[in-house]
Amino acid sequence: MRPRHNTLTPQELEIMKLVWQRGAATVRDVYEALLERRKIAYTSVMTMMKILETKGYLKKRRQDRAFLYRPAHSKNQIIGGMIREFIDRVFNGSAQPLLVHLVKSRRLREKDLQKIVRLVEESE
């Protein structure tokens, strides 16, 4: 079965990153982390996390009085879906032109490529 097309909106992604990082988090945890970067209301965070739960990105269960949220899928799985969507949309599904851009713009050098290939090969 083909994996679902997972695409997070920018704010959803920002929140998911924090939950992945922590393994589990309450609205308050995420709220406080976000507050350090920008002004945001507690209820805004709550709404977003409720949406993420509705969409199936987060699971919740009660912990004391508040909900504790956990990721429903691994970061690798979801980020992988976002990469696929990006490559489909921008490069019609081919990863090569993306790599050409990365190399040409010097965001990646040959050394990086070799290192990563070695790393991945070792981990298999």
Add this chain to the structure above:
Amino acid sequence: MRPRHNTLTPQELEIMKLVWQRGAATVRDVYEALLERRKIAYTSVMTMMKILETKGYLKKRRQDRAFLYRPAHSKNQIIGGMIREFIDRVFNGSAQPLLVHLVKSRRLREKDLQKIVRLVEESE
């Protein structure tokens, strides 16, 4: 409130791809190309191209009765910006984890990497 995209939205990108491909295009050109893939109204295409002009992605000049639109920037430039935005948003600015994903998911093999490095080196 939804923050404005500083990159191309999906439909904007679809249209820009067609204009880049052709070098220049009228609303009708783009309309007919899009129609082959999906149902769309002529005026919808017109609106989008007007927006693209307002945002500075297209330049127009009159040709006979209709406007002829041209890209204001090269495809490489704009796509490069989209890649940067994606890497910033998803990977906090580092291209390496993106490459790791691509290799692990087998969308890129070592051969591809070598080929591209050679290609880029030659072209410099």
Add this chain to the structure above:
DNA sequence: CTTGACATACGAATTAATTAGTACTAACAA
């Protein structure tokens, strides 16, 4: 028991993205 802190539920407001309808205009063909 009352009050304050903290949590959720619900709903509304705002802005962006997308689509398309209607009115008007100029060229062109009959």
Add this chain to the structure above:
DNA sequence: TTGTTAGTACTAATTAATTCGTATGTCAAG
């Protein structure tokens, strides 16, 4: 000349993303 065609301008409707306010409930401290 008159009706048809092809174009633009303007307006509006819809959906999604994001933000936040208000109402309400519960628990715990005083």
